[in-house]
Amino acid sequence: MSTSRNVSPDISSGWEDLVSTALVGTDRRPLPGGSAPSAGSAAQAAEVELLERAAVLTVRARAGRRLREVRPLEAAPAEEQREVSRAACDRLARILGGEQPRLLAEWLETAAARGRRISPHLLPELLDQATRDRSIRPFLGVLAGNRGRWLAGLNPAWGFLLEEATAAGATGSGGEEVWELGTSGDRRAHLGALRAVDPARARRLLETTWEKEPPDERVAFLEILADRLSPDDEPFLEAALDDRRREVRHQAADLLARVPGSRLGLRMAERAARCLSVEDGKIQVVPPVACDAAMERDGVRAKPPRGTGERSWWLQQVVARAPLGVWAGLLGRPPRELVRMKIADWGREVMAGWVRATVLQGDPEWARELFAWDPLADLLAALPRAEQDSVAADFVRRHGLDGQLIMVLGGAAAPWGAALGQAVLEKILQVSGTQPWNLGELVRLAGERIDPALHGMAERLSLEPPIQEVAALLRFRDDMLKELQ
Template identity: 75%
Template structure:
């Protein structure tokens, strides 16, 4: 090291510039500390000022850096402990703890065994009002910090000790806003977490829709925009025309998310004022001529349209007129189209559309899903199989339609996505169709057979594990059977 800013010693000098890296020791004026001596040597260079006591044959620059490293460690580790206050003990729990067998299984799941059933374990345990054993809390909260979808269940399962821990660790403080009880009490509306208040409002809505709406209306102006949007979503249960005046007023809210949630709910009420306004708009833009559907897309999105839930700015790559048209169709009551165009849904979805066909069809799909119309969903699914449309059908019909689709469709990404719309647990008809599809393809081993196998293991009713075990000794079938048996044992431990 021949110069003051040369070699690795320059890095030590840079480190010395940081007060946090230096020792906290105070010295009398005029006295140089060991750290200051090292810094001075680094600045002028070891050739001009070699460190004292360098062993024979040792490199002075290396010796300087080693001494600096030792001093840095001493400075950081040798701080005096700060005075602290003892923590208050965690409050006593009210919820029953899960059984030892259930806790052991959760530990295995968190450790990597069958990790995709974690959400089912948590949902089931939380729904039954259990809490976790304390030793499982840190790992579960770490999982919930990464996965928002399991946080509502974690809020219940963590119990009072979990919230006590969350108050001590900023990484877990999300828990302080989650629901804390499977059956919240009335007092949580005033004093509970955001999650508790949503859960209480949902429970009240299921029991007395009018009382829930009046409770929300009384507190509406004091709620945050985020909470107003979340509370509106709760009103989807038990929705009726009695809710229309409140929802119509919410269309004037300052927050866009609140306005759009209100518009979505009003769209589900075909006799609402919003529904009539949408019907008037589409009446000017649709007509049947020479057996074809002629469409005139809007040229502007005015303030009245925006108030009714039409987003003015289209997504990237989408034209404005097509975007506005698609939303108009989606928010128009589906019963309007038969009167307007003189054709039932079966004929309408097969009618030639001169222009804007993609936008009109997308609007009808969105309307069928939003309004929960099985007739339209059935006809649209026949021409464009989508998971969202399948989910609109009654439970028994879902099974039949999905099983038929599995039998006639090859194994591809669409099949996997469509099956995602079939509500779990799958019954025998759909289970057999999927298992036979797996068996049919097990010899060819397509790239996504493993995904179908996992999906079957996660969605089939676990009590049907015997059906899979007896079907075939082929490894993919036995893999489904093993996962079903795992889930069946898991649910029994939580019962």
Template identity: 75%
Template sequence: MNASAEWEDLVSTALVGTDRRPRAGEAAGEIELLGRAAVHTLRMRAGTRPVASEPLSVAAPEEQPAVSRAAGGRLARILGGEQPRLLAEWLEVAAGRGYRLSPHLLPELLDHAVRDRSIRSHLGVLSGNRGRWLAGLNPAWSFLLEEVTVAATGSETAPEVWELGTSGDRRAHLAALRAADPAGARELLAVTWEKETPDDRAAFLEVLADRLSLDDEPFLEAALDDRRREVRHQAADLLTRLPDSRLASRMAERVARYVTVVDGRIHVTPPAACDSTMERDGIRAKPPRGTGEKSWWLQQAVARASLGVWPRLLGRPPRELVHMKIVDWGREVMAGWVRATVLQGDPEWARELFAWDPLADLLAALPPAEQEVVAADFVRRHGLDGQLIMVLGGAAAPWGPGLAKAVLQKIISVSETHPWNIGELAKLAGERIDPALCGMAERLSPEPPIQEVAALLRFRHDMLKELH
């Protein structure tokens, strides 16, 4: 019996059972069958001729300094399950300082990045040449070839990178040029714009957000005609941030037809249709499920209008407008103002709207020093619930002494009445408070939740020292 026929016979016997199909002249037991299958498999593998292939290329020599042994050991502990929520912070700090990982840590971290896309942006730097070499051998890790490398983020921004580099290298090259020469970066992108992939066009537009000015308007206005929706909307978002742009003027003309003040109340007439000119300016025609068309179009038009148009149009400052009665369409107008404030980063509107509806995105639109004051006041006045956690997520880290003390005092007060309800707040405090304040937390209270926060701050403090 040849090898193929013998294997088929073994498989058939296994499928129907050795008691129903014993092999002639042999024991019918399962152990005998499995033993023969193992011998057959081994014989077939041993008889396979090696396939002719080219030797693997060698990884390029490393140019970056490696992280210290202590830092690498701490990363291994984090990957092993000790304080796993600190992984992103460790990676961000290490990448920001130009370090590379020890080779033995790369496979586990790259496997982790397959599941968690949020950490990938740091790995282009941290993986070094060895990581990029490994990514070329394992298709599951190929995403690494699209991330920014150290060479691209450093001083070596040769023109060849724009012509021959990966998408990540080219983004880094464009960002470096944008920081030094905004017009030069825009002109470089314009030359190759029609040849870029839709995904790259959208990514490159994000780079233009740095040092954005009216000089960029003609390029962005042309991008409103792009075939890809993501590209059009990215261009519209950038133009929304330019209050003197033509898009801002067109939006001002639209909302002037929708909104008026009568007897101290805001009256709204929503758009009756979404025409092609509105879609070109970034208004999506199809609403999300559960949202009416007119409601959706109105909200987007308000969101894309310059915030400066409202005091001129309605004759009231922001602090009065957010408290005025809006007839029938108040939810849409307010949601549009919130979105516009986030897009345009207007602190005056953010301040007034946060007092009306505390949202993390509005808090983030305030200057960092004011964020701390507003967030600390909110913590003192508000109970511990999901909204408190979400609002604190908008406060820029690291939190200084004022906000840190307000949050720790909240933990102490809640631990006396609802000790089972403070876990997420304690974790957030340990991850966001300036780790240099670990001593202050240790001395503040002997309560276990506070000491747990202090221990996490101490862990971060030591972690950052190792990455110095």
């Protein structure tokens, strides 16, 4: 119990005496005096009497507080969104209660994408969960409706909700006034919706308020410009390289590295040409000897992570932001040969830079060759969606069940199609006869990532328990998504 400024001094001091005695023990410090013992107290243990006195002081302190003037709360505004169906609400309650808890994000994302709101009685539990899990907050901005924002205004711990996009903002239906008056989330949603239909207009809108935007907002807005990026965005992004905030400069540099023919790309290509060459059939490497101001402006971080040398760190970043198209001309080999050539020294840094460049620039040819050299999950994202499934399925068939297999599957975009789903189910069936104790994460991943409409394929494949466990989870998700339609 904490004492209040309205608690009388004798109660406060009495409480502190009791606390001191409790901390050192009644056997080492006698109970504080000041009042005659009640009848029979001599027969009672000192510990019991201490607790009794504490209870009395607690009641006295609470009863002695002055009443505060209170005003009736205004009612929550009327809702404008449709509530999810009763069946969907019941399933959400089951998920929150511990049934398939890993599906919570999918449920929330699907419901939010459809502009629905959740039943008010579930709001406190979800808002409490969002205080611990930031990843679900954007969905609650839509799902909480007006009642949720009313509650957030009453509880500071839920105040984050007031900055998330509303249903109108998330759908882009809020109008131009959202940019001037909307929440942070609404403004991001508005810019994203505008960028999808009119990229140039979205950029011009951002330019009108850019200098007034907080640093964190500038970073978030630049991430939105990644959609439908074009050479027309280069002047604005080039200017952003001079921003005071390091994160803004790095985000702008990442975007410019993706713009074909950008000045930043040409500068990085010149630096890369000074670092790499081919001699005697080997790639020779001379890392940068310094990181000057021009390199830092182009997004090269001068200070390396702990355990990484400076020249190694600078080399990786230069290679990562150089246009992938320059290497064939510079080194005289196509990507298929380059990733397999011997690199005399600094090979790990060069390969790491190429992987980063491939992910950054989304180059399918390089992704294909690098994945064959070293199957990294991040490389799958640079492949067309259909090819992701086929490449990942081939890897599953050739590779044993280990951490790398799980990581690669985690990088394949969901929902998985029939080819990848079939390959994973066959792997589960194969391993169930040799390592059944090692199947837990793969079974859960399959149930969460395979297209739920394919639950019949799993049900028919085998009666083995792990396969039927996947089938049950797929049917659970299939029913869940139908309830949210």
